[in-house]
Amino acid sequence: MKNVITILSRARGLALASGLLAAVVLCAGGCATPLQNSLATHNSSQWEKSIAAYEASDQTNPPPPHPIVFVGSSSIVKWKSLAADFPDLPVINRGFGGSQLADSVNYADRIVIHYAPREVVVYAGGNDLNAGKSPEIVYGDFVALMQKLRAGLPHARLAFISSAPNHARWAQVEKVKRLNALVEAYCRRHDIAFINVFPLMLGPDGRPKPDIYVADGLHMNAKGYAIWQPAVAPFLK
Numbered sequence: 001m002k003n004v005i006t007i008l009s010r011a012r013g014l015a016l017a018s019g020l021l022a023a024v025v026l027c028a029g030g031c032a033t034p035l036q037n038s039l040a041t042h043n044s045s046q047w048e049k050s051i052a053a054y055e056a057s058d059q060t061n062p063p064p065p066h067p068i069v070f071v072g073s074s075s076i077v078k079w080k081s082l083a084a085d086f087p088d089l090p091v092i093n094r095g096f097g098g099s100q101l102a103d104s105v106n107y108a109d110r111i112v113i114h115y116a117p118r119e120v121v122v123y124a125g126g127n128d129l130n131a132g133k134s135p136e137i138v139y140g141d142f143v144a145l146m147q148k149l150r151a152g153l154p155h156a157r158l159a160f161i162s163s164a165p166n167h168a169r170w171a172q173v174e175k176v177k178r179l180n181a182l183v184e185a186y187c188r189r190h191d192i193a194f195i196n197v198f199p200l201m202l203g204p205d206g207r208p209k210p211d212i213y214v215a216d217g218l219h220m221n222a223k224g225y226a227i228w229q230p231a232v233a234p235f236l237k
Helices: 002-028 044-060 101-111 127-128 136-154 170-189 222-235
Strands: 068-072 091-095 119-123 156-163 193-195
Touching: 002 068, 068 101, 101 136, 127 136, 127 170, 127 222, 136 156, 136 170, 156 222, 170 193
Parallel strands: 068 091, 068 119, 119 156, 156 193
Antiparallel strands: none
């Protein structure tokens, strides 16, 4: 009887070891810890009026079919020359200033997916860092947005403009670099265009160029957008 118990015990041990080995093999093939994000706690209600205004405008001034949608924070909102900068393309601006990536996730159905766009260009993330979110949490929100857009627009091209440097938030530059690195790596793995404007906006001293921002040192002037236009153009179709 003692020998039987020993044999059974060894068998259970082998089965457990085999199960653990199988789990390790499966994880090596793509198992990953779920990313953390801020979606469960982020409140986007402050942007409801802005989103409703876009929906009301669509009723009187319908956008072109299958447009290229630019969405994100104030650098998108303030790109007033967007249509003139890409005159042969059906671009529409659906930015809402001060917004974070989690806001774009929450309103994607209404101001992005609703249009059945051929392409979506996103710029956001800086406000998230400025609000105290870690680069890893902001990255989690970015991934959530890309996954939502992929699910709702399986045939659309996706592009992300890197977080940009600026004078007002230069103290956060290392966090910006960390976020950009995480996002760029994800884009490479998932066939998403990563438009890296960060180095283009730096001067010879490695700091933001002094003449491409308005007085607040945060938002760009026409010279700043003149840097963005040729950087973005090759990725639009």
